[in-house]
Amino acid sequence: MTEIAVLPATAHTPARRPPQRGYWRNVLKRFLRDRIGLVCLMVLLAIALAAIFAPLLAPADPYRTSMIRRLIAPGEKGYLLGTDELGRDMLSRLLYGGRVSLSMGIAPIVLSTMIGGGLGVIAGYFGRHINMMIMRVIDVFYAFPSVLLAVAMAGVLGSGILNSLISLTLVFIPPIARVAESVTTQVRNQDFVEAARATGAGSARIIIEHVLANVTGPILTYASSLVSVSIIISSGLSFLGLGASPPTADWGLMLNTLRQAVYVAPVNAVLPGVMIFLTSVSFNLVSDSLRTAMDVRA
Amino acid sequence: MNMVDARDRGGPRQPLLTVEGLRKYFPLRNALGTVSAHVQAVDDISFTVAKGETLGVVGESGCGKSTTARLLMHLIERDAGSLLLDGDPVGSGGVSVRDLRRQVQMVFQDSYASLNPRHTAVAEIAFGLRVIGHRRAEAEAQARQTLRLVGLDPDQFAGRYPHEMSGGQRQRVNIARGLALNPRLLILDEAVSALDKSVQAQVLNLIEELKQRLNLTYLFISHDLNVVHYVSDRVLVMYLGKIVEIGPVDEIWRNAAHPYTRALFSSRLSMNPADRVVAPPLTGDPPSPVNPPSGCRFRTRCALAEPICAAVEPSLLAAGADAAHAAACHAVQAGSGHSLAGGMTHAA
Amino acid sequence: MPRETTGQARAGRIVEVQDLSVRFVTRDADISVVQDVSFTLDAGEVLCLLGESGSGKSVTMRSLLGLLPPTARVGGRVMVSGHEVTRMTERQLESVRGPVAAMVFQEPMTAFDPVFTIGTQIAETIVSHEGISYRVARARVLELLELVQIPSAARRLDAYPHELSGGLRQRAMIALALSCSPALLLADEPTTALDATVQIQILLLLRQLQRDLGMATIFVTHDIGVACEIADRVAIMYAGRFVETGPIDTLISHPAHPYTIGLLSSTVHESSRGRPLAPIQGGPPDLADLPGGCGFAPRCVARTALCDQVRPTLIPFSTTRAAACHHPALETAPA
Structure with missing residues (x-):
């Protein structure tokens, strides 16, 4: 544009509108008003911080066994949460176990969100043959029940934390890819994408600047709801002996080794389960609140 | 206002955009994915x-x-x-x-x-x-x-x-x-x-x-x-995917040649409560562009339709005194075979 | 339908609305969308609620049938054929929708269930309201479809909504609304989504049906042209309030409220060509942040200090006309 003059002031009058606020600022504002979501977020933060600072917080070495101090009930003999079947301090083990369990909840989801989300966005944006090729492969994986798939994968790859990380990642790629594909397809058909194409922009640029901004929100909310599933499945793998191996402190594994003691020291045996439950429920509720807060229309 | 645009190549008389024989058919697929x-x-x-x-x-x-x-x-x-x-x-x-x-x-x-x-x-x-x-x-x-x-x-x-x-x-x-x-x-x-x-x-x-x-x-x-x-x-x-009439706006508003254009005009709301529209100029909806009528696509709703309209597709030809005014209707094209059209000579 | 089941409702006052107010209360906001709306409507009369988006015209009409979202808080009194709608439960409202008042929507596709034929759906409405046999009801549906001038009506009975064109669907929708012989017909922009040549057909049909059946009719539209074709009386709405009311002919020829005047001069018509339009300045009102005085003041050419301080009320200035304005253009209006 060579020469641009200002139009007469009559062309508009200033609208009386509240100050400008970004979308995410609005989301945050709405989220902060949601009590349940906020409480659950606190719980998660507390668990995460406890896990991170486990070496500082743990009253004892989580791996030191003691045959004479086995299965002490919580609160007795100076053990806040008692001891396990090998006389190790439960509190310390739960703190350390949070490290493994939380990582096993979050890491596979992060990986599969990147891979599955990317595949889904590509499939959704380009449509037609590319969509067909990607989504049919995804569908094949999706057809297996997720637990069975994880068990099968871990079985093939062998036990160990790394292998269960890989199998969990593979398990969560299909559902995330499907969600990403469907939201991308919706966004892709909107006029503003067509308008962006009309400026002559290439596909990569349109995906990065126009599509991603509109699909990351829904994809992330969905992915966050899968964290709890991931924690449960990884605990399940450990429980089955396919994940973390003894003596690693891991909630699933602890649940497994303590199960024989369930009649002798029921509280001790249930504690790892309570942690798994608390964490996964909190993740779910936070993810719910996030979804509500992100819904512009409500 | 009349600054010279550096991108202007053909001068003012060359159209900025010329469209020739533009066509787009969208395929409809049935459940099996074949084009029906x-x-x-x-x-x-x-x-x-x-x-x-x-x-x-x-x-x-x-x-x-x-x-x-x-x-x-x-x-x-x-x-x-x-x-x-x-x-x-x-x-x-x-x-x-x-x-x-x-x-x-x-x-x-x-x-x-x-x-x-x-x-x-x-x-x-x-x-x-x-x-x-x-x-x-x-x-x-x-x-x-x-x-x-x-x-x-x-x-x-x-x-x-x-x-x-x-x-x-x-x-x-x-x-x-x-x-x-x-x-x-x-x-x-x-x-x-x-x-x-x-x-x-x-x-x-x-x-x-x-x-x-x-x-x-x-x-x-x-x-x-x-x-x-x-x-x-x-x-x-x-x-229905065809141009039926084209021309200078005043000419079309005064002397619309195509029955569809005229029907569009008489479908306008009056803006005068004392002079309301009494009868709809057309009945029914426009037909589907999937299988449009043969010949003139407007003939199914046209009061002037004759057998020629079903048989021959009218082309966009000069209509009326203004050379820039053209319509695709047999009834206004001399020699088309439509009873309302004149003899064999093409009107100017 | 030349039947007279609700014949006693055919005469006299059908609608009486007093100080209607509607607020939408959500977790983020409490917004007044309709305020201080009062009007009456007699049998055989057509009232047009005319306004732009956000004027509250549609909400006003929907509150006559209790068709508002759960976030709505309704105040004032709405009487329809002797029923006090504002006090009714959802169950009671259901018995009113149909025989007392029925509604025609802008998009008929949403009013019909896509998996049943239109014949079945209309017949079932009749059966549920009148308790007659399905067979008799179906015969009545055929009459109805003929009444709304659907060509080869017998064949269309078994058509699914998606098989009909836009114009036919809207006719079927009207047949559905008429199926229980309502005393009051509510129409929410019923021709807005239609093509010009179809719109005029539907308008003429509604005008004819309204006359033949003597229904009271409320028509919501943003289009002055539509109001000119169908209305007896008009209420111009702005920012949730009636700003001007009166018979359509004098209101169009001698508008008194600056908003009405502005709306008429903004509307492109046949003789607009060649001169710049004189639009109303500024944008639509923000209902969450309305000025204290007159809601139209920020855009008004006749604005004075009084307009910012005192909200004008709807005051009659002739036997049939009223305007809510401190400075109405009365010199041009007939006494």
């Missing part, structure tokens, strides 16, 4: 857009006017036909699609859907400039100027998201985005149709003013005859 039929959205249409004019396009839903706009923008691929931009063919060997899009821009109907909900006004407008290689700061500075051009104070509106603006303000941002690339032709696809009347008038005034100021050419698509009459120099009437 075609939507004949745009079927062999030819017209020109002169430099500096506003060509109005009217017609009802399904007549192909929006498809035409998208074909001109290369947002969908044409099945057949050619486009000439200032004399140069668009496509292989001539003007590239990228260059076409710098010279032809489009404003969409839905002001909300056509803006990215996560982009501010200035980011949305600057996007196109960045695509053609401007740095972000430079592009945004220019985008702010363009906002001013469409009557929005950049200090107030640059940082606003679509949901923080009214429909009229959003449509101004859409127009600004179209103008940012400094196009020669702006396609306005029902650009004011969804706006409230009071705001529509503001935007129409803006569109008129911008045209003068920036030496623009408009292709103005609308279903609202009064609005088309207000802004256009020439009018093109479409029905």
